[in-house]
Amino acid sequence: MKHLSRLFSLGMLACCTLFAAACSSDDNETRQPGDTPAPTPDTPAIHTVVVAQDGTGDYATLQEAFDALPVDGEPHIVRLRPGTYYEKVTLSAKHPRVTLIGDDAATCIITYDDFAGHDDGRGGTLGTWQCQSFLVDADDFTASNVTIANSYVNSLANAAVNKDTQAVALRIEGDRAAFYGCRIMGYQDTLFGRGTGRVYLRDCYVEGNVDFIFGSSTMVLDRCTLHVNRNNSVLTAPSTPADHKYGIVCIDCTITCPATGETDFDGTKFSYFYLGRPWQNAPRAVFIRCEEPAALRAEGWTTMSAQPELFAEYRCTGDGATSDRLAKRANAPHRSGSTPRACIRTTGRDEIQKYLNQQNQTEPIFKFSFSTTGPRSIDGTEARVFVPGPRGADFSRSKRRGDAWRIRGISLFLRASNIATMILPKIRVLRSHGQQAIPDLDAVQLTEEFRGRPELTFTEDTTEAERAEAICPTGAFRADPLELDLGRCLFCGECARVAPRNVHFTNDYRIGSPTREGLILHDGDTRVAFDPEQVRPEIRRCFRQALQLREVSAGGDASVEMELNATGNVNFDLGRFGIGFTASPRHADGVVVSGPLTANMAEALEICYDAVAEPKILVMCGTEACSGGLFAESRALDRSFLDTHKPDLWLPGAPTHPMIYIDGLLTLLGRKKRD
Incomplete structure (x- = not known):
């Protein structure tokens, strides 16, 4: 209790400090989303x-x-002057951290008129995922004050092609994409979140008709206007992956449409529309505190090719959300039957809690953290907690200044509160596991039985050394000249057994090298050299504080893979250094390769590596990855990958001990020095 009391005091001190710092900030520092940070x-x-x-x-x-931007991983700003830019635009994955800023969304227009079924120029036709006007394939993209449109109209006038054809305005494949004050305009399938990343739109205008907000991305539309422009339209068509908590979330949005009876662009009298229908996988769509017009069908939702995992409304208002209509939607069957369950009102918190952070019993706040200049996330995993202001608030520069200190102060206060709630579970974990075994990596001493860096000693009599060379199963040991290649070594210890005067294995785990040649030890070497000049500058500039890696087992036997998994346990706790593993290469900063690089994994390895945005890191982990090991001469291998891609770090071992991996990465990033 004494320690907990101290911890609570420190937590409260941190809260007060952060709150005071926010309140004392100069109002002149307040910036709009998309503003260029002033240099210091x-x-x-x-x-x-x-x-x-x-x-x-x-x-x-x-x-x-976009094509001319440097491939350096640094942030870049592209300012768009007024004009209608008729072009099909792609921001490739090699250009992350790009911010596009227009002068005014009404005058800065990016548009094209492709559509699904259009001739692709190669003897085929475009699919829905290829017909977009603007493709964001990069991570950490931000746009403000621009219009992105597809001008192809899916009307009766185009019946010769397909009056119901798809014509995507904006397709997003990357992660952490944000749009502020933008207009996304089209007809069928306007906004397509095709990837598995996260997308945030604030104060935007999105227009379309059939399934005009759709896809597998996690998308949050915050205080946006959603305009339905044709009769019998559907706002959302989610295809949420089964392992994702969130799908399409509309919060504090206003839904608009033509007046009932008014003739739409298709020549049809406008009558009704739906909130959504389930497309694929485990669809999730939620409308929170949105204003719904009377043209919304009483059943709210309609059917498609899948069963919805969660279709919900929470505290929505307007003529489309009257109590009698909501009652019909709430009583509809869920996950089975012809109509999905749709409505969760004030008292229906069982499933809506997945989307709401229950700050109190009367006014839940949706947790979505986003910043235009730093890390962004959707479920509180990074950065700040954003607190929405009153509905319909004016977020122009002049209006924002007066409340800037209050908003920032509350945000930081909540952030400190979240930190406190994270600390207590951590204490419980540490208490159940006991004291962390390796609190100081610099002081680690592995057991004497561990075979780490070998020391070589030349003798005039080479009989023992020659015997050791003869029995080495991988050719790692040579008698003349005396050397041992750690990249080939299995650390079996046979050479030390038959030539004890020439070879002695120490328990030194610091054996990683930025070059393959650095793994070859000679007589008298007392350490594996790590030359910082061999490390690319952008590695330490971009990844020194945080690094996410994708592991690829290219024919491995699972031994190295198990050791890599151990780096995340309570003993090694690699995450405390901001280093971890991610499942998607699109979210990774690099690739860790284990296994001898078999031919049947060659294409998969190449595809995975290419999917990681530049700049990126390549780590070869384990003797098999470094040289092929016992299988170096096998015809089942294809190591041509290394002919075109230069690794940044070589980590020997059979398998690689977690300390070899941790030490190698921290040394590569400049966070440890090799004596």
Whole structure:
């Protein structure tokens, strides 16, 4: 209790400090989403280019500007001057951290008119996922004050092609994409979140008709206007992956549509629309505190090709959310039958709690953390807790200044509160597991039985050394000249057994190297050299504080893979250094390869590595990965991957001990030095 009391005091001190710091901030520091941060002596100006059709900028088209951006992992700003840019734009995965800023969404327009079924120029036709006007394939993209549109109209006038064809305006494949004050306009399938990443729209206008917000991404539309432009339309069509908690979430949005009886662009009198229908996988769509017009069908939702995992409304208002209509939706069958369950009102908190952070019993707050200048997340895993203001608030610069200190103060206070709630479970875990076994990595001493870095000693009599060379199963040991290649070594100890005067294995685990040649030890070497000059500068610049890696077992026997898994247990706790593993290469900063690189994994390895955005890290982990090990001469291997890709870190071992892996990564990142 004494320790808990101290911890509570420290937590309250941190809360007060953060709150005071926020309240004392100068209002002049308040910035709109998308504003360029002012440079300081410690933070140089962000690289910025200007796109202008009239030739006054750096480029005349947006695609030219994107293609010319350096591939360096640094943030870049592209400013778009007024004009209608008729072009099909792609921001590739190699250009993360790009911010696109328009002067005004009404005058800065990016548009194209492709559609599904259109000739692709190669003897085929475009699919839905290929017909977009704007593709965001990169992570950490931010846009503000621009219009992204597809001008192809799926109307009766186009019946010769397909009056119901898809024509995507914006397709998002990357993670952590954010849009502020933008207009996303089209007809069928306007906004397509095709990846498994996270997308955030705030104060945006989204227009379309059939399934015009759809896909597998986690998408949050915050205080947006959602305009239905055709009769018998459907707002959302989620295809949420089964392992995702969230699908499409609309919070504090206003839904608009033509007046009932008014003739829409298709020549049909407008009558009704639906909130959504389940497309694929485990669809989830939730409308929270949204204003729904009377044209919304009483049943609210309709059917498609899957059963919904969760279709819900929470405290919605308007003529489309009257009590009698909500009662019909709440009593509809769920996950079976013809109509999905749809409504959860104030008292129905059983499933809606997955989307709401219950700060109190009367006004839950949706947890979605987003920042235009730093890490962003959707479920409180990073950065800040954003607290929405009153509905319909004006978020222009002049209106924001007055409340800036209050909003930032509350946000930081809640952030400190969240930290406190995270600390107590951590204490319980540590108490149940006992004291962490390795609190200081610099002081680690492995057991004497552990075979780590070998020491070689030359003798005039080479009989024992020659015998050791003869029995080495991988050719790692050589008698003349005396050397031992750790990249081939199985650490079996046979060479030390037959040539004890020439070879002695120490328990030193610091045996990683940035070069393959660095793994070859000679007579008198007392350490494995780690030359920092061999480390690419962008590695330490971009990944020093945080690193996420994707592990690929290219024909491995699971031994190295098990040791890599152990780096996350309570003893080693690799996560305390901001280093971990991720399942998706699109969310990774690099790839860790284990196994001898078999031919049947060659293509998969190449695809995985290519999916990681630049700059990225490549780590070869284990003797098999470094050289092929016992299988080096096997025809089942294909190690041509290493002919075109240079690894940044070589980690020997059979298997690689967790300390070899941790020490190698921290040394590569410049967070440890090799004596």
